[in-house]
Amino acid sequence: LTNHHVVGEADTITIVMNNGNKYEDVELVGSDEKADIALLKIKDAEDLPTVELGDSDALQIGEWVIAVGNPFGLTETVTVGVVSAKGRKLHESSDVYEDFIQTDAAINPGNSGGPLLNIDGEVIGINAAIISGDRGYMGIGMAIPINMARNIKDQLIETGKVTRGYAGIGLQDLTGEIAKGYDLKIRRGAIVTQVEEDSPADKAGFKVQDIILEIDG
Numbered sequence: 075l076t077n078h079h080v081v082g083e084a085d086t087i088t089i090v091m092n093n094g095n096k097y098e099d100v101e102l103v104g105s106d107e108k109a110d111i112a113l114l115k116i117k118d119a120e121d122l123p124t125v126e127l128g129d130s131d132a133l134q135i136g137e138w139v140i141a142v143g144n145p146f147g148l149t150e151t152v153t154v155g156v157v158s159a160k161g162r163k164l165h166e167s168s169d170v171y172e173d174f175i176q177t178d179a180a181i182n183p184g185n186s187g188g189p190l191l192n193i194d195g196e197v198i199g200i201n202a203a204i205i206s207g208d209r210g211y212m213g214i215g216m217a218i219p220i221n222m223a224r225n226i227k228d229q230l231i232e233t234g235k236v237t238r239g240y241a242g243i244g245l246q247d248l249t250g251e252i253a254k255g256y257d258l259k260i261r262r263g264a265i266v267t268q269v270e271e272d273s274p275a276d277k278a279g280f281k282v283q284d285i286i287l288e289i290d291g
Contacts, residue, residue: 075111075200076114076187077111077200078105078111079186080187082102082107087102087114089116097116100116100117101117103234104235106230106236108171109172109236110170113227125196126196127220128198129196129220130219131221133198135157136157137157138154138155138192139179139193139199140153140154140179140192140193141153141154141155141188141189143181143184143185143188145180145185146183148184153179154179155178155180155215156178156179157175159175160176161174162174164203164205164216171222171238173218173219175218175219177190178213178215179215180213181217182209183209185215186201186203187202188200190217197220198219199217199218199219200223201215202216203215204216240273240274242269242275243275244266245286246267248262248265258285260287262287263285264285265284265286266280266283266286269281269282
């Protein structure tokens with residue numbers, strides 16, 4: 075597992091192990107640009123070590139994490155930090171699927187695709203992005219939750235592509251100011267701002283300015 079932005083547009087892919095062994099013509103099983111996940115297959119590989127995948131849903135704010143990667147070409151670099159937040163988004167576009175784990179473990183250019191581990195050595199994220207003024211470490215790194223990556227991996231193995239559900243609505247967070255404007259006592263929810271014609275949401279009866287409080291119960 076790695077990032078789409080690392081290998082998705084590559085003509086050929088070579089994987090180099092820390093003992094110097096090289097695997098040429100690595101197969102790109104599939105890549106999902108919207109979630110920035112790609113799956114590679116090393117042909118004719120035997121007895122390669124693997125790391126266990128953990129449960130990113132169980133991750134807690136303040137928990138220690140370890141980022142492994144190749145920042146600025148410095149191979150086998152390990153940095154340590156804590157989880158600052160979960161569920162972060164960097165873009166508001168509907169064309170991307172983001173649910174980032176935020177950490178202050180040093181993540182720099184070259185860390186992309188590397189694992190974010192918990193203190194038990196389980197992979198709970200894939201390092202993917204940084205927020206920085208100069209493309210260097212500013213204490214704000216982002217990793218894709220491994221549960222999200224695992225779901226994408228399973229689909230890429232099975233079909234070579236990723237299929238997602240579609241509702242056909244635009245949403246906006248229910249802020250305190252908006253709730254006050256509507257004279258609402260509730261402070262958590264999502265306001266429907268757009269309903270596409272003949273979409274599943276339209277057929278289900280959603281209207282603009284509806285407020286969603288719960289999903290699936």
